[in-house]
Structures are given as C-alpha cells and as structure tokens.
Amino acid sequence: MLRYIALKVGRALFVVWAAFTLTFVLLFVLPANPVDLLFDPAEINTVPPEVREQVAANYGFNKPVSLQYLDRLGHALVGDFGNSVQSGRPVTTAILGVLPSTLVLAAGALVLALLIAFVIALVATATRHTWVRNLVEALPSAAVSVPVFLSGILILQVFSFRLGWFPAFGDDGLASLVLPLITLAIPVAGPIAQLLVRSFGTEFHSGYVTTSWAKGATRGRIIIGDVFRNASLPALTIAGITFGNLIAGSVITETVFARRGIGRMTQNAINTLDVPLVQGIVVLVAVSFALINLIVDLIYPLLDPRLRATLAAPGAPAA
Amino acid sequence: MTTELDTLAPPRPSATIRSATATGRRVTARAALRRVGELAQQPTLVIAWAIVLVVIGWAIAPSLFTSYGPYDGDPAASFAPPSAEHWFGTDRLGRDLFARSVYGARTTLTATLLAILIAFGVGTLIGLIAGFAKGTVDTAIMRVIDVFLAIPGLLLAMVVVSVLGYSTHNIALAVGISSIASFARVMRAEVFTVLTQDYVKAAYGLGVSRLGVLARHVVPNSLSSVIALAALEVGAAVLAVASLGFLGYGAPPPQPEWGLLVAEGRDYVAVHPWTSILPGAALAVVVIAAHRISTSFRKGQRR
Numbered sequence: 001m002l003r004y005i006a007l008k009v010g011r012a013l014f015v016v017w018a019a020f021t022l023t024f025v026l027l028f029v030l031p032a033n034p035v036d037l038l039f040d041p042a043e044i045n046t047v048p049p050e051v052r053e054q055v056a057a058n059y060g061f062n063k064p065v066s067l068q069y070l071d072r073l074g075h076a077l078v079g080d081f082g083n084s085v086q087s088g089r090p091v092t093t094a095i096l097g098v099l100p101s102t103l104v105l106a107a108g109a110l111v112l113a114l115l116i117a118f119v120i121a122l123v124a125t126a127t128r129h130t131w132v133r134n135l136v137e138a139l140p141s142a143a144v145s146v147p148v149f150l151s152g153i154l155i156l157q158v159f160s161f162r163l164g165w166f167p168a169f170g171d172d173g174l175a176s177l178v179l180p181l182i183t184l185a186i187p188v189a190g191p192i193a194q195l196l197v198r199s200f201g202t203e204f205h206s207g208y209v210t211t212s213w214a215k216g217a218t219r220g221r222i223i224i225g226d227v228f229r230n231a232s233l234p235a236l237t238i239a240g241i242t243f244g245n246l247i248a249g250s251v252i253t254e255t256v257f258a259r260r261g262i263g264r265m266t267q268n269a270i271n272t273l274d275v276p277l278v279q280g281i282v283v284l285v286a287v288s289f290a291l292i293n294l295i296v297d298l299i300y301p302l303l304d305p306r307l308r309a310t311l312a313a314p315g316a317p318a319a
Numbered sequence: 320m321t322t323e324l325d326t327l328a329p330p331r332p333s334a335t336i337r338s339a340t341a342t343g344r345r346v347t348a349r350a351a352l353r354r355v356g357e358l359a360q361q362p363t364l365v366i367a368w369a370i371v372l373v374v375i376g377w378a379i380a381p382s383l384f385t386s387y388g389p390y391d392g393d394p395a396a397s398f399a400p401p402s403a404e405h406w407f408g409t410d411r412l413g414r415d416l417f418a419r420s421v422y423g424a425r426t427t428l429t430a431t432l433l434a435i436l437i438a439f440g441v442g443t444l445i446g447l448i449a450g451f452a453k454g455t456v457d458t459a460i461m462r463v464i465d466v467f468l469a470i471p472g473l474l475l476a477m478v479v480v481s482v483l484g485y486s487t488h489n490i491a492l493a494v495g496i497s498s499i500a501s502f503a504r505v506m507r508a509e510v511f512t513v514l515t516q517d518y519v520k521a522a523y524g525l526g527v528s529r530l531g532v533l534a535r536h537v538v539p540n541s542l543s544s545v546i547a548l549a550a551l552e553v554g555a556a557v558l559a560v561a562s563l564g565f566l567g568y569g570a571p572p573p574q575p576e577w578g579l580l581v582a583e584g585r586d587y588v589a590v591h592p593w594t595s596i597l598p599g600a601a602l603a604v605v606v607i608a609a610h611r612i613s614t615s616f617r618k619g620q621r622r
Contacts, residue, residue, distance in 0.1 A: 011465065018466040026482050141614070145606040147558050149565045149581055150599035153588055157596065161589045168589075244471035251473060252562060256585075266474065267566060270481045278478060282470060289469045 008297045012290035019286030020076055021069075023279045028072075029065055081280035086272050091280035095262070102261035105253070106246045108177065109184035113242075114235075116189040121196035121231070125204050126223055137197055143190035148249050152183040152256035169258040176259075184253045188245045192235055203231040233303055239296045243289055367611035374605050377424035387418035389575045398591045407597040410584065420598045423575035427564070427602075430491040431556045437495025438556075439549050442502025443542075449503065450510025450541075451533060461507070467500040473562060480568045487560075487569045487576065494559045498552055505548050509541035516540075550616045554609035561602055577602045 063071070075082070081091035117140075124136045159179055160168040167176045203209070204227050212222050250263035258264075262281065269277040301308040377384055392412035401408040407416035449460040467475070472494070479493035513519060513536065522532050557577075563569055564578025572579065577598060584594030 011462070014462060015466050015469045018463070019469055022466060022470075023478065026478055030482055141610045142607060145554060145558075145610050146603045147561055147565075147578075147581075147599065147606070149562065149578070150596070150603055153581070153585060153595050153599065157588055157592050161592075240468070247471045248473035248562075251477075252565070255566065266477065270477045271567075273481060278481065282474060282478060285471065285474060286466075286469045289471075 004301075005298065008294055012294045015290045016283065016287050020073065020279075020283050023282045024069055024072060027275045027279055028068065076283065081283070082276040084269075084277045085274045086268070086277070091276050094265070094277060095280055095284060098261050098265050101259065102250055102254070102263060105177065105180055105184060105259070105261060106250060108181045109188055109249070110242070110246065112181060112185035113189035113192060116185060117193035117196050117235075118232075120189075120193040121200045122223065122228075124197050125200040125227065126219065140190045140193035140197065143186050143193070146186070148183065148187050148252040149256055151186055152180075152253055155179050155183055156256065176257075180253050180257045180259055183256070184246070184249045187249050188242060191238060191241055191245065195235055195238055196231065199231040199234045200227055203227045233300075236296050236300060236303075240289060240293050243292050247285055361615070363611060364615050367608035370604060370608040371612060374424050374428070377421045378428045379425075381418075381422045381425065385415065385418040385421045387415035389419045389422035390414065390573060391418075398587070398594070400591075401593050401597065407601075408591070408593040410594050411587065416580070416584075416594065416598055419575040419580055420577070420601050423577045423580055423598070426487055426570055426574065426576040427557065427560055427578070430487050430494070430560045430569075431553065433488070433491035434494035434498065434556045434560065435549055435552060437492065438498035438502050438552065439545065441495075442499040443506045443545050445499065446503040446506025446508075446545075447510055447533075447538065447541075450507040450514070451537060457507070460503070464500045464503050467497070468504075470497075472497040472559060476559060476563060477566070477568070480563060485568045485571075487564075490560055490563045490569045493563070494556055497559075498556065501552070502545060502548060506541060506545050509544045510537055513537050513540045547613070547616045550613040551610075554606045554613065557602070557606050557609065 072082070079092050083089065084091055084094050087094060120136055120139055124133050127133050127136070156168055156179060159165050166179050168179075169176075200223075204223070209222055209226055212226055217225070247263070250261060251266055252263070253259070254261045254263035255267055262284075265277070266281050268274070269281065373384075381389075392414045393409070394413050396405075396409055397411055397413040398409060405415050405417065407420060410416055410419070445460060445464070449457045449464075475497040476490070476493035479496055480489050483489040483492065516536075519532060519536050522536060527535070560569070561576075561578035561581075564576045565582045567579075567582065570576045570579060572583065580598040581595045581602070584591075584596075584598065588595045
C-alpha cells in the first residue's frame, strides 16, 4: 500500500516538473528571439536596442539556456514565476487575484453538471419506454457536440436579450453567475452522463439485481438501493477529463460572458504573448490536474473494497 | 499461412471485421451489402451520413451549393434576416452568411483533417513503439504521454499556436499535437492485447521474426480500434479548430471560417441573432452528425 502511494505521488511530481519544462522549452527556448515576444508586436520596431538589451538582462535571456532554466525552476519551486509582462505584477499574485472567480464558476458548473448527468442516467435506466431511453441517451452526445461558444451565445440571446431575466455581461452578484454556470455545465455534463448511462445499464443487468428482483423488490427500489451506489463510482475515473473540460470550457465561457477569471486571463496572456503569465497558468493547471488524479487514485481503493484487496495482496502489480 | 492462423484466433470483440479482412474479398462485399441493409434501418445514421457528405461537398466545390461569393457584400442589404434569397441572412457588410458558411467548410475541414492525420500518424507510431518495445522504453514514453494528458487540449493548443503564430495551419498543427496522447494510449493498449493472442504466439513458434510479427499481425490487428478513435475524434477536432478560430487564433477576418463567423456575428447578436447563431448551428449539426457516425463505427466493432 505504501509503495502504491509513493508511486502515485512520484508520478504526480514528475508530471508537474515535466509540464514546467515543456512550457519552458515552448515559450523560452523555441522562439527565435524570446525578447521580441515581450513587446507589443505593433511597437516592436520602435523599441531601441538598448532597451531590448536591458529587458533581455532583466529576464535573464542573455545567460546560457541551462542557467536560465535552473534559475526559473528554482524560483518556480517557491511559487515565483516572475512578473507579468503586461501588468508588471508578480504572476502568482495576478493568478490568485482571479482564481476565486473561476473557482466559484467551475464548482457551481460541476455540481450542476453532476445533477444533469445523474438525472439523465436515472431516467434512461428507470424508463420502460424505449423511445424515452433513446431520446435521453442522445442528450449527452448532443451536449458534447454543440460548441461552448454557440450554447453560450444562444443562452445569452434567449435568457438575457429576449426574456431579460439575467444580466448579459459582467461579474457582480449571483444573477450574473447563472448563465455562465449553465453554459459551462453543458459540455462538462456530457462525458459524465455518457459514462453513467453505460455503468447504470451494466449494473442494472448484473447478478445481484436479479437476486433483488427475485426477492420482490420494485424497479425504483432496485435503482436507488442497489444500482445507484455501485454505478456511480466509475464517474471518479474521468475526474481528470472533467477537470480538462472545466478549464477549456471556462476559457470560452468567460470570453463570451466577459467575466473575470483564469480562462479570460489565459486568453489575454496568449493574445499579448505574456510568456511568464502563460507559463504560470499552465503549471497551475498541471498541478491541479496531478493533484486531482492523485486524490482519485488514493481514495478509489478506499471506496472500492475489491481494489483494496488487490493492492493489499503481496506481489500485486502496483500500477 | 497467415489467414489460417488468423482463423485459429479465439473470437475477439472485433472478430467480424478481422475475419472479413482475412478470408478475402467475397466476404467483404457481402458484409458491405449487409451493412447497407442495416443502414436503411437506422434513419438517423442515414441523415448523419447525408449531412457529412453534403458538407464535404461544400468543402470540395462550394460554388455548386451557393450562387453568392464569400466576399461579395451588398451594403444596401446589410443585416437582412434569413429568407429564401439569403438562407442564413446577411452580415454587417451585406455578405450572404450561407455562402460564407459553405466556403468556410473548406478552411475548417482541411484543418480538421490535417489535425487528425498528425495525431493519428504520430500517436499510432508512438503507441506502437511503446506497446511493442515494452519495459523501460514503454515506461519512458508513457510518462511523457501523461504530461500531455495533464494539460487540457485547448490550453496546450493555445500555447502552441502562440509560439507558432496565428494561422489556420498552425491551429491544425496545435490541435493535432494536443490529440497525439490519446491515440498513443489506445494504440499501446491494443498492441498489448494483440501480443497476447494465440496467433502471435503461433507465428513466433513458426519462426517468424519480431519485425515480421509486427508488420503481419500487430499493426493490421490493432489499427481498427485506433481508426474508430479517429472517427470519434473528428467531431472533437472540428470543435477544437472552430474554438481556436472563435478566439481569433486562426484565419484573419475577411476569410470565412466557422469559428470566426460566429465570433464576427457575436457583436450584433442582441439585435440580429442569426449572424452568429445560424453559422454556429450549422457547425453544431455537422459535429452531431460526425458523432452519430462514429458511434455506429464503435457499435459495429463491438459486434
């Protein structure tokens, strides 16, 4: 068991380190002249060479690549990714400033997505009408097929411009959170619902359900009492995918609704080629992803006794 | 020789496809006929194929589908609502939005095709090497793949595009690179499964070399899953390409591109909703159709 934990922690640390190195190579080594990236492309020709040299010295671009790398890695280890080119503020401060806004959006969207996914899976399993099942089972693949920017614009059009129920833009108060929340929940719910529909279906036709039927249980009793618990657990295995969908979705959602947050900051950072900020964001995302997968890997054996037995057995494969 | 060994293999999930490729053309033809028969019983699948074929037609010969040009503006007819004359209405400059969607298919679909080819080619090769070499090579490759999986595709694609510069080709490259990891993983898992099959052991027993086994058995038998994944990824790749176009990383404005069309209409959506919603709906319909077709592939494979 201890070996299993050590292995998983080691992998998580490796992923974070490698994500840092990958972004360093992509953003600081590959561009022919990284100093150019630090200036506004429109003004690049008006920058005097002395200023360029000074900026290069400030960012350490005149030092050998290996020294730059070690210097940046050392600082990154204590949470220092340098200063944002655009605002001049430390990258970490800039990220922490907008993080709460995205966390609220993402957490709310996740809860809503889980609700939608469970309702879809329960209805698909509980219904006796084939056409209802077919219809409900088609919803998840529609949810992942409609581009987030389109559903955002549609929702904006209907609930804000036509009905006037919610404000269209900005980020003040709960009312402005509703529409982005729904927009982001749709693509996140899709894959979860697909997985749940499948696992509810499998569990519903398993042996212990037959036993319950034989003992005289009703359809509702079986679904809630037997199937629900066993079929929900696999949803944890796509926590990583769900996280990725939340991040990608928030980039588009925050852009459509002009909300403050990590997604919009990422887009701005890419647009203005704010290299230190981009690296900070990518590493933050990789850290979160590694952490989420680590937590899932560690709690899954606690929730699934079968897996715990395999791990406890001597000489069990630890992967 | 190989055909006999293949039929010795125990029935696997994709046994139908496999035996069809092994026992010759006559069976494949009959299977194809049967598939057409099955197709007729699935109306949604027929519609999905029809949509995809029409859109491929848009990309190949756009002028057959619309009499307007993608850049022909008529300032007098700006923001005309959808009508028999302008199916999707017109935009700020009076350009026909249906024509722009039709011409935009080429940009978006070419980028998608390119992205899938990159991901399929590189991903399959990496997965094959990892699965066949096993041991340290496999572990090293898979740890690198883990890193690519840890960064969400859109974010990775944005970073790659920012380094390469904004253009539709770079979007294709970026989307392709960000999808390599999933292809590599599926291919590796398939190679592992194939290597445990009896016909592989039999081939080794008959003295076939490692490379011979790789070329004759491992590659052909593990590809079907990866091809099914490619079909599934088409929809996701169209979405990724359009999303990056929407964010403004693709073709510059006068060009028609699906994501960009939606972005251009966004400013007027409050008053003239069709400008953004109709091109976007066309895009969504194509992705839904692509998903429908890819699920039929996966089901066919499971049988």
